Amino acid sequence: MVTPTPWNLTVPWNNTQDEASKAVLLSREWLLTNGTGGYASGSLSGVVTRRYHGLLVAALPAPLGRMVMLTQVSEEIRLPSGEIVRLAGQEYPGNPLTLDWVNRLVEFRLESGLPVWRYQVGDYILEKRILLPYRQNTVHLTYQLFGGDGAARLRLRPFIHFRPHEGRVDEPMREPYEVTAQGSHVEIQPVKQGSEMGGPASCPALRMFPAIGPGALVLDGGSCHDIFYRMEFRRGYEARGEVWTPGYFRFTLERDQVASLIASAEDWETILALDPQQAWEAEIERRRRLLAAAVPQARQGPAAQLVLAADQFIIAPTTRMADVARAQAAGDELRTIIAGYHWFTDWGRDTMISLEGLTLITGRATEAGYILRTSAQYIKDGLIPNLFPEGEREGLYHTADATLWYFHALHRYLQYSGDRNTLNILLPKLIDIFRHHVQGTRFGIQVDPGDGLLSQGAEGYQLTWMDAKVGDWVVTPRRGKAVEINALWYNALRLLETWVREERGDHEAEEIREQAEKAYHSFNQRFWYDQGQHLFDLVDGEKGDDASLRPNQLLAISLEHPVLEQRYWKPVLDAVAKNLLTPVGLRSLAPDAPDYKSRYDGDLRARDAAYHQGTVWAWLVGPFVDAWLRCHPEEAGTAFNFLEGLIPHLQEAGVGTISEVFDAEEPFTPRGCIAQAWSVAELLRCLVKTKHE
Structure with a gap:
């Protein structure tokens, strides 16, 4: 048996003031997630470069969604000699970014996936750790001082801007903040001005306090203007914004002492349930269990890091509380998969493609079952949702392939779990999907009765995974019979045929078998592009057949039931590999x-x-x-x-x-x-x- 071992990943770099070192710190980013869709993220440099960066991006119930609450904490340490050293900062337009603390950073590593920075400050080493307790909108920032003689003083200044994480950074902070301080504990809440739903005034309070000290709070609030977000500028978005600070927390540290600052959108009882050391130990143990649950080949090396990375995408969403209630009433739990950080929400296609790697390889089949069963609750007109927009309760259904990937994901789940009960629960819905596709459903998704191939397309919609659209410009128009859609359709038919035959007998499976046979023969007649020795990407499109060489054709070979005749496999694979x-x-x-x-x-x-x-x-x-x-x-x-x-x-x-x-x-x-x-x-x-x- 392969025993899981702690997995540490160190970023190699040269801690000098040259441009290459700066580029490493600015281009590398770290990410922590909390299991509800909330996260913390930033550049290794400590400079905020994206609108999405923040030490606490809380996942809040609809209509709020994910909100940036704590943007950044600036760090200064005063040595016994009186020297003041900055360890983080902000970038301003027109001013060269010096990153004068670059040569202080001697190491950045992920310790079981958790970020750790080590700075050389005079004769001291200052180590910083960041943690998000699981299923909480809370962040712990912990600092420990090693070496040196005499006491050093640490100053931590939080910066906030309550806004949706995808919101404009140049959005004025029109709403004043109300600060309530009791000792070193502080609550910050936008003053409610009217009843606008979803605005900053609807946010819970941000609560902060020094959990390990001694730490003192100094209130000297004010705004910082004209902060430059370089990645937003590069991506063509507004790139100058402002943040606000209530003041700073002051700590005195002797050798080996620890200082910790906690910021949270939770109630005080939840925040105080774990001290920083308990929270760290609990999270390390949770991650150890993640590695132990994974298949043996994934418990060491790079695969172990990917197991920890996989955990970042599996969430119990807090934004759709009605869906949570419905799932729990049925004896399930609501689970979904975030397609990507920072800006994606949960997408049906991405969820089904990712299900095996994220949940089954990692030993989380129970959660895979939750995902599949709760996804089925959203089926409308034979389709599962394409995505759930940020902060919204209802999904959007403009996809031709997410539903077909659902069959693939269910098949993989059944292989791992043998859960025939779930299959029987879902079988009526799967048959209903089949009927809708044969008869025709939304967005022009319908089987062509002439050849049995699945066609799709509707004005103004992109329904395949190649879905880029800017305004009215459809970048990759693929209306018609797309190669991967029909590979997925055939695979779904064969899987459904098998399941119906096993559970209900040959007679009920016959219609599905006939559709599969028809699709198979038509596919091999229509999609082979002899001149290029590969497959058409699209047939019967708006401009006829499209011979563009794309990777979509791989699905005609790779799925459980390949629709492509074996004699074509090698030339297709060779063409794809070469180009x-x-x-x-x-x-x-x-x-x-x-x-x-x-x-x-x-x-x-x-x-x-x-x-x-x-x-x-x-x-x-x-x-x-x-x-x-x-x-x-x-x-x-x-x-x-x-x-x-x-x-x-x-x-x-x-x-x-x-x-x-x-x-x-x-x-x-x-x-x-x-x-x-x-x-x-x-x-x-x-x-x-x-x-x-």
Whole structure:
């Protein structure tokens, strides 16, 4: 038996004042989550570079959603000599960012996934740790002093701006804050001005106090204006904002002493239930249990870090309280998967693709069952939701593939759990999905009675995973019969046929079998592109058949029931490997295509123009490895080679996790979300599948 071991990940870098060192600290980010959708995140430098950065981004009931409450804490330490050393700061437009504390930082590491900074300050070492207690909107900042002679003074100044985490940073703080202080305990609440729902005045109070001290509170509140958010500027958004501070907390530290500041949106009873040491020990133990529950191949090495990263996406959402009540009434718990940090919510497609890697490889099959059963409660007109918008109670249904991925996810769950009771609960809904797709449902999703292939498309909607749309501009129009949609449709038919046959007999399965046979024969007649020796990406589209070389065709080989005849497997795989495979995933379009874009950067329009037009997606390495092993079942070692390029990425971008996308050409710069559910899930799943430890 493989015993789980504590997993530490250190970011290598040169602690000098040169530009390369600054770039490392500004481009690397850390992320903590609390299991409800809330999080804390920032750059390693301590400079806030995104609107989404904050030490406490609380997940609050609808209509609030996720709210930035504590943006930053500036840190200063005064040595016995009188020297004052800053350990964090802010960037202002037009002023060079010196990061004069860069050469003080001697180490950044993840300790069982938890961020730890070590600073050399004179003869002292100051160690900082950040923790979010599980299922709480609370953050603990803990500092410990090592070495040196005499007492040092630590000053911590919190900065706040109550706003939605996706809200504009330049939004004026129109509402005054009410500060209530009792000793060193402080509550901050926007003064309620009217009954506007969802505004800052609806937020709970932010409560702060020095949990370990002695610490004193000095009230000298005021605003800081014209703060520059460099990543927002780079992404084409408003990039200058303001924050407000109530004052600062002052600590005196001797050698080996600890200071801790707690900030929370919870009630005092909840906040005081755990002191910082108890909270740290509880979280380390929870993470140890996560590793122990995972399959043996995932308990050590990079896979162990991915198990911890997987935990960040699995949440018990607090924003949809009515759904929580309904799930609990049925004897379930509401669980969902956040598609990516910082800006994504829970998406149906991403959830179903990620389910195996995030929940089954990690030994969390019970939660997988919760996700599948509660997802089924949202089915309307034969569709599961595409996404739940931030702070909203109702889902949006504009997707042609999320429902089909649901069959795939359920199949994987049944393989791991053998839970036939869940299958029988869901079977009527699965049959209803089949009927809606055959007869036709929303957004033009309907089986063509002539050839049995599934068509989709509606004006103004993008229904496949290649869904970029800017205003009225549809970047990748794919109305018609898309290759991966029909691979998923055939796979769903074969799975449903088997389940119905096993549970209800041959007669009821016959209609499904006939649909599957028809789709299979039509697919192989229609989708083979002989001239290019690969598959059409789309047939019967608005402009006819589309021969663009894209990775979508891999699903015709990789799924449990491949729709593509075996004689075509090798040429398809060869074409994809030659043109799309990179060290960090697969390009979304071949480089020789007229619309190919090599960089995913710039403002929203520029980024969306490249999103599925060459940009590399890490999650696609999963279908590629599956297809490769289907063609080369004895070559698991070779398949591992396709994953190796993503291992060093654990020390880049979002440290300890996997990015959403990468540029299509070297150096394959990571872009998009710093932590993407299906990127983590598919890399972890494939590491286990290739049995590499």
